[in-house]
Amino acid sequence: MSMTRQNGLRHTIGVLVENQPGVLSRVAGLFSGRGFNIESLTVAETNEPGLSRITLVTTGDQHILEQIIKQLNKLINVIKVYDFRDTEFVEREMALIKVRAEQHTRAEVLRIVDIFRAKVVDVSPHFYTIEVTGDDGKIQAILELLGQIGIVEVARTGKAALARAKKH
């Protein structure tokens, strides 16, 4: 699940953390302070009280990735780091896309929404706001198509990821 970028591979990492003040800043600060890159970052509470899950996407070669994982593990509030390199995992991202929808383009927008199993969540005389969920490729694809019609604003959540359950 990685693709080649200029400066190395793209990796998705899950970090289970204690929900303490400053924990996100510790994680983010570790990246900025050591010159590692964060491409996307999501964080929210888990089902277990007091625990949050951070999913982040970063780039770097294997050596940098090793360091990132070790350094994350070293943080006192980090309970577990999930390295998705060698495991099957599911990842999803949600995007809200506000797109120009005039009389002559509305049908086309709705067709695209339908094809991508997206949803129109807000309508006004000139705009539709669309909610779409999927992996990186799907979000890119719908953005490209809607872009030809006229995107006004986009808000993306960044990736959330979980390892696939064992089949047996």
Place this chain on the structure above:
Amino acid sequence: MKLTGAQIFFECLKKEGVEVIFGFPGGAVIDIYHEMPKHPSIRHILVRHEQGAAHMADGYARATGKVGVCLVTSGPGATNTVTGIATAYMDSVPMVIFTGQVPTPLIGNDAFQEVDIVGITRPCTKHNYLVKDVNDLARIIREAFYLARSGRPGPVLVDLPKDVIQASTEFRYPKTVHLRGYKPTVDPHQGQIHRAWDLLKTAKRPVLYAGGGVIISSAHKELLRLAEMLRAPVTTTLMGLGGFPAVIRTEDGQRALHPLWLGMLGMHGTFRANMAVQNCDVLFAIGARFDDRVTGKISGFAPKAKIIHIDVDPTSISKNVLVDIPIVGDCKKALQKLNELVEKEPIPNLEELRAPWLEQIRQWKETYPLAYKQEGETIKPQYVVEKIFELAPEDAIITTEVGQNQMWTAQYFHFTKPRTLLTSGGLGTMGYGLPAAIGAQVAFPDRLVIDVAGDGSIQMNIQEMMTAVCHELPVKVAILNNRFLGMVRQWQELFYNKNYCATCLDASPDFVKLADAYGAVGLRATKPEEVEPVLREAFSTKRPVIMDFWVNPEEGVYPMVPAGKEISEMLLV
């Protein structure tokens, strides 16, 4: 019975066995100071600048192995400790820093003397806390001490808002610490120990490369045992000096270099240490982290060697140099296990096997020994350090500032016991030596504590002379006064076309009069024959002393590996 936060603070410190706090009061911590006289078992050392407090706690911790404690107020009091905290963090020194904070309702309001010290120190502490509720105070202090001293030690900061210190609650000190995300691996993996032994027993040209971890985990005896059983030469980093006995007593009572001792390696390492590392077939790194001052150009470091690495911190392993056999764990435990294997299965014909390698090393030593000549009318700084070594008792504690004074000390003072060299290795903090010496002298009032200083460095925290005088701490400061910021001048000479920009200190105070002004003793030597009498007088004085040695201004530290070069590419003179 309910106790106030301030009372709980002292009860916790007693539970942790704290004997001394280095501190400076202020509005945010005035309640703690108000409570202090009721706890005479805890000594307070009033410093003159909060950076001094942090370095003193650090020096105390390095000299004793215990956790050093400092207490400062909010805002500028807190920010003044940052250099001291970062110094301790880079060298893995166990410390707990208590900072005052404005009352919780004012946090974030830009209140008087407010600063986000938890935010500021996040990258230079092992962990830090803002206590928001007095009910959390005892638990957090317990965790802070546990974190500071366990695993890879480090500084932990606890920020104490004034209202939390004034509030009251039942005092309960937790029996145990429970941190879900913190379980350092202390016991090394037996399989890896076996693999290390398999490699070591077939090595023809092994080198043991020890770092500060050997001293932190008190593994010096195990290191010596291993070196002797393997007949393997030993080099250490700056932080590792004292972890291997550089000098032994010969049968006639004279002091001589240990036959397996290579000296320090790296940028200002000895010729033989660097050559040994570059030509060894197995490099065994023990509690060392392959700092760039050690490795020089990484791609050319120890090119012929398989590398074994013990470190309690997994992030240190394969960070800079790819390791063949990683061993995560405590150095002492790992070496104990390894030594058991070596004892069980001694290497056959060891003397013959090792003879060519040790002979090669002997030749390197003879080709380029550490050397200088004390001739003419000016004092050579190396001569001062050698004389200090000659005249100081074996248990003397040496601190240094940073720069040439530090490197000459590392080269010409032959450390034989752990925790006798206190120096800022990782951060390279000028101004460290004097307060660190004071911290060590507080811990060991009867030992000789000497700060080897430069005329530049000493002025970074010279105000702490007053602390030494006030508390009757008889530290000795030996200033190698060359009227230059010597190390930078040396770089300018070698690599910047002798453009001595901003490194000439032709205007400095009269250090003898300055000592006098502080109520200390000032002594000066301007000729070589005055060095020994000055040192003898200083060492026999029971008061703080500043010795001003006027040394040759253009002396350089050699050998030297230019930054970015391989460590075999040494400038020898």
